[in-house]
Amino acid sequence: MFRNNYDNDSVTFSPQGRIFQVEYAAEAVKQGSVVVGIASKTHAVLVAIKRNAEELSSYQKKLFPIDEHVGIAIAGLTSDARVLSNFMKQQCLGHRLTYGRNMPVRTLVDMIGSKAQINTQHYGKRPYGVGLLVAGVDETGPHLFEFQPSGMTEEMVAFAIGARSQMARTYLEKNLESFAACGREELIRHGLRALKESLVQDRELTVDNTSVGVTGTATAKDGSTSVEPFQVFDQQDVAAWIESVADDKEAGAGEGEAAAAAEGEGMEVDP
Amino acid sequence: MDHRPQAWGRPRDDVYGAYDASYLHTNGPKTATQSPIVTGTSVIALKFKDGVVMAADNLASYGSLARFTDVKRLRPFLSTSVVGFGGDVSDMQFLDRHLTELAIDEAYEHDNTSSSSETPATAGQLNAANLHKYLSKLMYRRRNSFDPLWNQILVAGFDSSSTPFLASVDLRGTTFTSPSLASGFGAMLAQPIMRRHAATEEDAAKLTRDEAVAIVRECMKVLFYRDARSLDKYSIAVVTRDGVELSEEEQLEKQSWAFAERIRGYGTQTV
Amino acid sequence: MAAMFSQNPLMNGPNYSVNDAPRATAPEGARQHRFDPYTDNGGSTLAIAGAEFTVMAGDTRLTSGYSINSRHHPKLFKIGGTTADQKDATIVLSVVGFAADGEALKERLDTICKMYRYRHGKPMSVKACAQRLSTILYQKRFFPYYAYAILGGLDEEGKGAVYSYDPVGSYEREQCRAGGAAASLIMPFLDNQVNFKNQYVPNSGEGHALQERERRPLSRSEVEVLVKDAFDGAVERHIEVGDGLQIMVITKEGVEEVLLPLKKD
Numbered sequence: 193m194f195r196n197n198y199d200n201d202s203v204t205f206s207p208q209g210r211i212f213q214v215e216y217a218a219e220a221v222k223q224g225s226v227v228v229g230i231a232s233k234t235h236a237v238l239v240a241i242k243r244n245a246e247e248l249s250s251y252q253k254k255l256f257p258i259d260e261h262v263g264i265a266i267a268g269l270t271s272d273a274r275v276l277s278n279f280m281k282q283q284c285l286g287h288r289l290t291y292g293r294n295m296p297v298r299t300l301v302d303m304i305g306s307k308a309q310i311n312t313q314h315y316g317k318r319p320y321g322v323g324l325l326v327a328g329v330d331e332t333g334p335h336l337f338e339f340q341p342s343g344m345t346e347e348m349v350a351f352a353i354g355a356r357s358q359m360a361r362t363y364l365e366k367n368l369e370s371f372a373a374c375g376r377e378e379l380i381r382h383g384l385r386a387l388k389e390s391l392v393q394d395r396e397l398t399v400d401n402t403s404v405g406v407t408g409t410a411t412a413k414d415g416s417t418s419v420e421p422f423q424v425f426d427q428q429d430v431a432a433w434i435e436s437v438a439d440d441k442e443a444g445a446g447e448g449e450a451a452a453a454a455e456g457e458g459m460e461v462d463p
Numbered sequence: 464m465d466h467r468p469q470a471w472g473r474p475r476d477d478v479y480g481a482y483d484a485s486y487l488h489t490n491g492p493k494t495a496t497q498s499p500i501v502t503g504t505s506v507i508a509l510k511f512k513d514g515v516v517m518a519a520d521n522l523a524s525y526g527s528l529a530r531f532t533d534v535k536r537l538r539p540f541l542s543t544s545v546v547g548f549g550g551d552v553s554d555m556q557f558l559d560r561h562l563t564e565l566a567i568d569e570a571y572e573h574d575n576t577s578s579s580s581e582t583p584a585t586a587g588q589l590n591a592a593n594l595h596k597y598l599s600k601l602m603y604r605r606r607n608s609f610d611p612l613w614n615q616i617l618v619a620g621f622d623s624s625s626t627p628f629l630a631s632v633d634l635r636g637t638t639f640t641s642p643s644l645a646s647g648f649g650a651m652l653a654q655p656i657m658r659r660h661a662a663t664e665e666d667a668a669k670l671t672r673d674e675a676v677a678i679v680r681e682c683m684k685v686l687f688y689r690d691a692r693s694l695d696k697y698s699i700a701v702v703t704r705d706g707v708e709l710s711e712e713e714q715l716e717k718q719s720w721a722f723a724e725r726i727r728g729y730g731t732q733t734v
Numbered sequence: 735m736a737a738m739f740s741q742n743p744l745m746n747g748p749n750y751s752v753n754d755a756p757r758a759t760a761p762e763g764a765r766q767h768r769f770d771p772y773t774d775n776g777g778s779t780l781a782i783a784g785a786e787f788t789v790m791a792g793d794t795r796l797t798s799g800y801s802i803n804s805r806h807h808p809k810l811f812k813i814g815g816t817t818a819d820q821k822d823a824t825i826v827l828s829v830v831g832f833a834a835d836g837e838a839l840k841e842r843l844d845t846i847c848k849m850y851r852y853r854h855g856k857p858m859s860v861k862a863c864a865q866r867l868s869t870i871l872y873q874k875r876f877f878p879y880y881a882y883a884i885l886g887g888l889d890e891e892g893k894g895a896v897y898s899y900d901p902v903g904s905y906e907r908e909q910c911r912a913g914g915a916a917a918s919l920i921m922p923f924l925d926n927q928v929n930f931k932n933q934y935v936p937n938s939g940e941g942h943a944l945q946e947r948e949r950r951p952l953s954r955s956e957v958e959v960l961v962k963d964a965f966d967g968a969v970e971r972h973i974e975v976g977d978g979l980q981i982m983v984i985t986k987e988g989v990e991e992v993l994l995p996l997k998k999d
Contacts, residue, residue, distance in 0.1 A: 257852075260817045281852060285845055288818065292596035293623065296587050299572060331587045331623070332573070416624060421817050497769060603834055606771050607877075631803070635773060636834035639796050639804035650801050664806075 203315045214312050214319050217341035221323035224267030226354035226390040227254055228383045229325035230364070231336035232374040235408030235420075236327035238265040239383035241354075241391070242401045255405040255424045259284035261294040261329045263405045263422035267354035268322030268341075276304055276320060294419065297328035297335040301345045309343030323353045329407050329419050352386060359389040377433075380404055384437045397434045399427050499551035499613040501525050503536045504692045505649030506547035507682050508617050509657050510627045510642050510667040511675035514703035515619035517545050518679050520687070521711070522694035523552045529694070537698045539707040541566050544591035544620030545700040546598075549646040550634065551613035558598075558612060565589075565597075591620025591628040591702075595638070603636025611635070615646035619702050627667075627702075642667035645682075648690040653682035672701065680713075687715055688722075772880045773798055775833040776974025778916035779809055780964060781884045782928055783894030783909050785951040787985045788886040790826045791961045792914075793969075793996060794978035796833060805977040805998065807833070809914075811840045812982070812989055813885075814847030814858055823989060825863055825887040826982050830914030831901065832880040839879045843867055860887035864897040864905065871903030878902050882913040887984055894984070916968035916975045923967065927960055928952065954983070962994070969997050 198204055199212030206212060227240040240254035252270055257263045258280045266273040283303055287295035304324070311317040324339040325348075336348045350371055352360035363386040374382065383404070388397060395401075407422035425433075465471070474482060501523050508517035523531040536555065537547045540562055548555040573587040589597070595618040605611050611634040622628040630640040642664050643657035660678050661667035670678075679699065687693045695715035701708045776797035781790045792809035795802060809830055815823035827843060829836030846866055850858045858866070864885050871879060883899040898911035910928045912920035925931040930947045938945035952960070961981060968975045979994040 281849075285848060289841055289845065290597055290600050291589065291593040293589075293593050294818075296573065599834075599837075603838060606769075606834070609769060609771065611769055611771075635771060635832075636838075637773065637775065637798075637803075637832075638834065638837065639807050641804045641806070650803075654801075 201315055202312050202317065202319055211312065214342045217319035217321050218323075220321035221268040221341065221353055222355060222357075224269075224322070224354045225254065226352055226357045226360055226387060227265035227267050227325055228350070228352040228357075228360050228364070228386045228390075229265060229327050229336045229338075229348070230350040230371055230374075230379055230383050230386075231327065231334045231348070232371050232379050234334065234411075235374075235376045235379050235406060236329065236334035236336050237376075237379045237383050237407075238263060238325055238327045238403075238405040239380065239387050240265050240403045240405075241387060241397075242403055244401075251400060253403075255403045257405075257422050257424060258300075258326075258328075259288070259295065260421040261407060261419050262297060262300065263327055263407060263424065265325040265327070265405065266322055267324075267357075269320075270322075272320045272322040273324070276307075276322065276324065279307065280304060294328075294330050296330045296332070297326065297337065298347070300328070301326050301337040301339060304339060305343045305345040307343075308339070308341060312342060325351060325353060327405065327407060328422070329409055334408055350382075350386075352390065354390075356390040356392070360386040363389045376406060376408060380406065380433055381437050384433055388437065397437070399431050399434065402426075402430050402434060404430050404433060499554075501530060501552040502692070503534065503549050503552055503555065504690055505645055505647040505653065505686055506536065506549045506615070506617050507645040507649045507653045507657070507679060507686075508547065508619050508629050508643065509661060509670075509675050509679050510629050510664075511661075511670035511672055512668055513627070514621075514672065514701060515545070515627050515629050516672070516675045516679050516699065516701045517547050517617060517619050518683050518697055518699040518713075519547050519549070520683065520694040520697040522692065522696075524692045527692070529692075532694060532696065535698055535711050537700045537709060537711075538562065539700070539709055540591075540594055540620075541569060541585060541588050542706050543585050543588070543702075544594055544618060545702050545707055545709070546594070547617040547619070547646075547700075549615045549617075554612040554614050558601075558614070558616075561601075590622060591618050592622040592630075594618055594620070595628070595630045595632065599632040599636055599638045602632050602634060606635045617644055617646065619700070621702075621704065625704065648693075649682070649686060652685050652689055656682050656685065672703070676701065683713075684715055684718065687718070688720075772832050772835075774831060774880075774915075775803070776915045777807075777809055777830050778912065778914040778920065778965070778968055778972070778975045779828040779830045779882070779884055780912045780920055780924075780961060781828065781886045781896045781898070781910060782924070782952070782957050782960065783886070783896040784954060784957055786888070786892055786894065787954055787957075787983055788826075788888065788894035788896060789954070789957045789961055789981065789983050790828050790884065790886045791965065791979060791981045792828050792830065793965060793975050794980055794993075795974065795976050797974045800973075802977070808980050809836070810980050810982050810991075811844070813840070813844050814851070814863065816851065824857065824984065825860055825885065826984055826989060827867075828884045828886070828913065829881045831882050835879040836881040836883075839867075839870065839881050839883065842870055846870075860885065860889055860895050860897070863887070864895075864907070867897070867899065868903040868905045871899060871901065873903075875902050882917075884911055884913055886982075888986065892986060912964070916972040919968050919971055920964045923964055924960070958983075965996060 198206035202213035225241045225243045229238045238255055242251035242254050244251045255265050256277045284295045308320050311319045319341040326337040328335055337345055338348050338351050339345050350364040404425040408420045409417045410420045411417050503523055506519040519536040521533055523534040537545055539545055569588050613634050615633040617631050619629045629644055631644050632638045642661040645653040683697050687695050697713045698711040699713050777793050777795055779792040790810055794806050796804040796807035810826055810828045812820035812823035813825040813827045827840055847858050878901045880901055885897040887895055889895040897905055897907050899905045910924045930949050933947040935945040965979050976996050977998050979996050981992045983990045
């Protein structure tokens with residue numbers, strides 16, 4: 193029987209130059225339900241499909257606020273995500289206390305990147321079994337980052353991770369050009385449409401299984417900008433968005449709607 | 464023969480005197496600045512319509528001795544802020560090195576040179592308000608460990624909403640802001656003059672750059688007249704949204720010592 | 735035995751340096767100067783609890799000695815909001831004494847409230863926050879925060895709540911409290927005007943037969959007038975009080991903030 197001798201720990205390379213434990217951790221990410229993130233010039237959104245283990249159980253949370261300007265979406269082991277989430281929360285609070293500002297998103301992502309990398313180079317440690325999409329706003333605008341168990345981090349315009357996320361990514365690639373100019377509402381709808389691409393045949397978006405997280409820059413009438421705090425929407429709060437991307441409306445949802453949304457850009461809309 | 468083994472090989476007290484073993488005590492009381500040694504006198508600063516002007520003379524005194532006459536006590540930070548130091552000069556130089564390091568880290572972390580032209584080169588970097596917060600935490604931590612940095616520091620620049628910022632922090636970590644600030648003797652001599660022109664933020668927002676510079680130069684003259692630990696050579700810095708203009712070779716002009724003749728009441732006088 | 739007291743080393747036999755103690759400590763006549771980590775930055779605060787509101791107030795002068803460092807340095811801070819601008823905060827902390835300690839105390843409490851919200855998904859109650867503040871202060875019992883804190887908010891029943899503290903964490907819930915430089919000037923005034931101390935029903939008798947005036951909760955407008963009068967009085971008689979009066983009124987709608995002028999002399 194075939195036995196892999198190079199996957200007992202995360203410090204040994206295989207002769208092909210691979211570190212199997214890290215690759216297995218990346219597989220754990222693919223086990224998690226799909227999450228999508230998109231960033232425009234004014235907003236960064238995260239949308240996620242929540243799973244329930246059985247009919248009787250509750251749905252596992254997928255989106256977590258980190259600080260007022262950052263939130264994450266997770267795919268993989270929720271408990272590992274909680275460790276990272278707590279760490280990020282602490283770092284953001286600490287940064288706010290010492291510098292009195294929102295922690296730059298890249299700085300934050302680099303920190304968890306370095307933290308996760310350590311687990312891939314020390315004997316007896318295990319890589320995090322979770323992938324993250326980090327959405328946040330700082331002084332340089334909205335950002336979206338991908339984080340992988342290997343410690344790899346990368347800034348993205350739009351991305352999806354988790355089970356069947358390839359279909360969502362295909363949708364995102366197709367609409368890539370339009371994201372930058374999108375307003376808040378249109379960006380969320382793009383996210384939900386990408387999410388729908390990844391659904392199994394007989395499943396659909398419901399208020400129970402869909403989560404939406406938004407942050408962005410809000411422009412006041414006098415031209416000054418402020419941060420729209422990262423907020424997670426669940427249940428009835430996402431009903432209108434789900435309705436707006438229902439199958440029958442999909443055909444009509446095109447450029448016209450995008451233009452309408454662009455006009456209301458930066459407006460704070462609480463559904 | 465001395466039969467105490469611990470005495471063997473030791474120099475005899477009656478020949479060499481008692482042995483001073485104090486240098487062996489590495490775990491003795493920790494040393495900390497208990498008083499400043501080489502000191503700089505006042506730093507003064509005044510806000511105006513689109514920035515802040517700050518000044519300090521170039522003297523470092525050793526008690527009442529004018530010890531070093533070419534010490535620069537204003538330093539720019541990231542070309543967006545200015546920091547002015549009063550108090551101990553060695554502690555100032557320590558902070559100066561520390562700030563240089565911080566600025567380098569910050570410039571690496573937020574390198575916008577390759578990004579699009581709409582983001583300014585300094586976007587996302589620490590502004591004056593962030594820097595002041597950081598310095599106040601540093602000073603407060605040092606006071607908590609009874610090892611203070613013996614300075615009063617003024618920080619000038621802009622805050623996150625791009626309005627002029629001016630604040631102070633001292634060796635105990637006490638912080639405050641005001642349209643005009645002065646440390647040391649300047650609090651008695653320069654502050655009343657500056658407050659006459661800018662009592663409130665609104666008044667300061669009406670001052671032009673030239674007016675503000677003229678007021679600060681006038682204050683430097685008064686300080687040279689009445690502060691015995693001062694010098695007629697000084698540095699002046701003007702922070703605007705365009706950056707920092709620092710001149711370190713200013714000379715007090717149009718002095719008039721005629722008033723000195725009229726002073727009566729100190730020491731021996733013939734008439 | 736006599737040899738012990740003899741000045742002649744030969745009588746004791748030769749001495750050797752087996753003692754590791756340093757030879758001399760400080761030179762003759764040298765004084766040890768120690769850094770004093772505390773100062774008093776003056777100012778005064780005040781809080782009054784009403785039936786369904788709490789009024790907190792503090793002047794905005796920051797002094798050091800006879801110098802006025804700043805004419806606008808707030809002593810009242812909203813605590814425990816979701817964001818840094820504290821838009822949705824429902825608790826107010828006032829600190830007076832050593833400003834740097836006050837600032838540190840406020841940030842500590844606010845961070846704890848933020849972590850509480852993160853862990854429990856709900857804001858901290860005033861009661862819990864008050865207890866926690868006491869612990870924070872007492873943890874630094876042997877290097878205290880030199881700050882007189884007052885915490886204000888609404889309790890679980892919606893009634894005004896004021897908690898006052900000494901620098902090492904002793905605390906109690908009260909109807910009203912003044913803190914800081916002019917506390918001794920303002921507090922007797924509040925005793926009389928809020929708790930009706932030394933007020934008796936006219937013609938109700940003499941000596942022990944005198945009947946105390948019945949206490950009733952004050953209305954918001956009455957309290958606001960009291961606060962202004964208290965500070966106008968304090969400004970006249972205390973040099974460390976003045977410049978501006980910051981008032982925060984906590985109601986079930988949230989926290990309203992106003993800034994009134996005080997004498998700047």
